[in-house]
Amino acid sequence: MRWVVIVLVLLFQGCAVKNVKPWEKGLLAKERMKPDNGNALFTRFSKHIYFSKEASKGGGGVAGGGCGCN
Amino acid sequence: MQLKIRHALVLSALLAVQAAAEDYVNVQFMGYDEESGETTVYTPAIEINKDFGADYTLNLTLTHDSVSGASPTWYDTFSGASAKLPEGVVYKNDITYGPVEYEDKRKAVGLTLTKRFASRDELTAGVNYSDEYDYTSKEFSLEYLHYLDASKNRSITAGASYQNNDVSVYCSLGNDVCDGVSGASAVVKDLEVVSSEVGFTQIVDKTSLVKTSLFYIHENGYLSNPYMRVVRYYDTEPKITEEQKPGSRTAYGVTLNYTKALREDLSSITDYRFYDDDWDITSHTLATELNYEVNPKLSVGAGVRYYTQTKAKFYSGSKAYFTDQKYASSDRRMADFDAWTYKANASYKVTSKIQLSGNVAYYDQPDRYNAIFYGVGVKYLF
16 A cells, blocks of 8 residues: 555656646547547446456446446 | 637637537447356447536436356255255265356446536536346445636546445245245345545646546445355365355555557556455556557557456365355455456547447456457447
């Protein structure tokens, strides 16, 4: 856990944060800046598979739905 | 001249907003197939996303899972590969760990409504409902996004959800929860899950952003799997019994994400998650992917994910380990293992409104099993 905190501090200290204007955010809004090239259904399906095959979960937002995990 | 510049700036801002908000219908046919043939899942799904003015967005998802195959557990080969607990004497050499067949169908619906306020802060309320042969789940969630600066480059989110699950334990399995007197065909057990998450997002520059979050999950109720078995030695002879997991579980974790446009046509997404719970399971997940725009119509991508976890304190995969321990499980998900996922995607814009997509992933738990999962579909913008 300690090294996670160290990475977090280094990450934010190392970030030369710039004041990006709204009209400069076109690139950030592209589909390819999202997981699975913006295919939210497949991303959700992948999470469900990991949830049903592995013992840990969480971290992708609070909503997700229930089991289907035999 | 000044007026022209102002018009150009306003137009640019509108285009940026338009790129983020869109109405669409996404139809996907997805599947999961284990190489050993143990489990096959077919999942058609549809997602509808609709903006109502600039202040409201509705997102609806409908999913139908059709599952067939087998889950590995202990069974008596003399009685046959079944999750039904064997009656009478069981001989040690007849006990084996192997696939036990099952079939299931699951219907799920998810709905979120996002409200944007004058400050452009967002409140998202969501409901999820799913139903299958032996499991019903209801979930409510709320999430609030607050911008910390005027340019909306920095934001925090806070969210919480409550999930109530009904697990049906069928008495034909012979599990202890059925008293054998009432004559009920099933006993319904309750499981509640409370999740909360706090996140922070910072746009670093016009090509990159970082996100981090802390999450907490508490589960309380029936966390055992009614089909999973363990082998216990109360005296000299073995006995196959139902698994017993603790009645609660508390977990927390941290996520980190760094998304970067390396060039105008090439983006990278890197995620890390740390997870820890009071069952002694600790996991690390590291994933990265690259997405490349070949031309204005065609995009392709590839990624890799590594996952590792420690075993639960009540897990053993041995058939000569458990005696009278209160908690015992041989569920392979509770073991210590590593997993790799290699994935690829492609999307093609047929017209300005129609986009085809294909995703495929190879999932491998070395020395255990591997699987392929995939999705093909079409997205219609309206």
